[in-house]
Amino acid sequence: MRRRRSSSRRGRLASLRSVPARIVGAVTACACLVLASLALASQAAAQIVQDGGLLTVGSRTSRLWGLVVPARGTVCIGEWDAADAATRHLEQLVSGRLIDCEYRGKDSDGMSLSVCRADGQDIGAALVRTGLAWSYGNQSHDYVLDEGLAMSRFQGLHARGCRLPPMLLTRPSVAPQ
DSSP: OHHHHHHHHHHHHHHHHHHHHHHHHHHHHHHHHHHHHHHHHHHHHTEEEETTTEEEETTEEEEETTEEOOOTTOOOGGGOOHHHHHHHHHHHHHTTSOEEEEEEEEOTTSOEEEEEEETTEEHHHHHHHTTSSEEOTTTOSTTHHHHHHHHHTTOGGGTTTOOOOGGGTTSOOOSOO
């Protein structure tokens, strides 16, 4: 009988010795979760929207792929500021959201081109669909249907007769002649 008691004591002592290890493991796991959530929050807060479809996430600045955002001074009917409207909408799209950018290449100025998503939503598609950017078929045909939707609804640039930038003047006309 004595052996049983001592062996059960050893078992209790062994389980008591593992309690601190379990506590340390649990505390470490909680600390890792807290640090990971802080890293995500700081990444989401680090987004800066710049003029002309440029988006800075962390230390990387990219131009949005497959679209052309109106530049400052774009001529529109009624002195509507297309560039300001596009920039404000872009700020709304990225504000408080986790931004993920997928690199696609470089433009003629050496600027990185990326498809960026805000919480999984394609930012470029949202800008083109609301009529605040033109699709740029030389890079991608991804947003052509989105632009057609904005045109059919007379939204943004299409409702205000904004002048096309020179890079888009060579694209095919959609109006019958």
